[in-house]
Amino acid sequence: EAGVAQSPRYKIIEKRQSVAFWCNPISGHATLYWYQQILGQGPKLLIQFQNNGVVDDSQLPKDRFSAERLKGVDSTLKIQPAKLEDSAVYLCASSMTGYEQYFGPGTRLTVT
């Protein structure tokens, strides 16, 4: 069974630039999550989708972050414009049951 795929694996941008991350969940998994993991901290949920609808985006900084899952499969997370404090690993996870989550390898973002 293929795991959660994410790209790119690494990205370096300057502040005020924009960036997008892509995630393809495990086939059949209806729930998709985006997490932000800052160095030295645990992952923090940014947004959760159930199929193509948003379940929880309470911790998403909506003035600069956006996410979509148009066809209920893969998803894109965008930051525009990026700030220095956005430097982190962005993790995508998916779940079939809503209980166990399976994580992708993450995208390491460095904002200079």
Add this chain to the structure above:
Amino acid sequence: AQSVSQHNHHVILSEAASLELGCNYSYGGTVNLFWYVQYPGQHLQLLLKYFSGDPLVKGIKGFEAEFIKSKFSFNLRKPSVQWSDTAEYFCAVKVQGAQKLVFGQGTRLTINP
């Protein structure tokens, strides 16, 4: 607000030593509890989980954890660690009925050969 505390930020042990990593959570209702592990250069993987029933749960690679409801704790244990256990360990809590996982800040475990 719901929170998860992992009191040990960095633990250093020698091979064959016993391990216990602490995890406490703040929510008073019914919870599901998880330990995830992240080996160097790899993605987060589920180590073990507790939903209900026997409070002592066994996971992969000889790890186990005990849910003590009265102490709001879910400590991770292994009787004899190996060098390959070097990794970062995260405790996570899900409130029953919600789908959001709340993670602790993680414990970095270093095993010296």
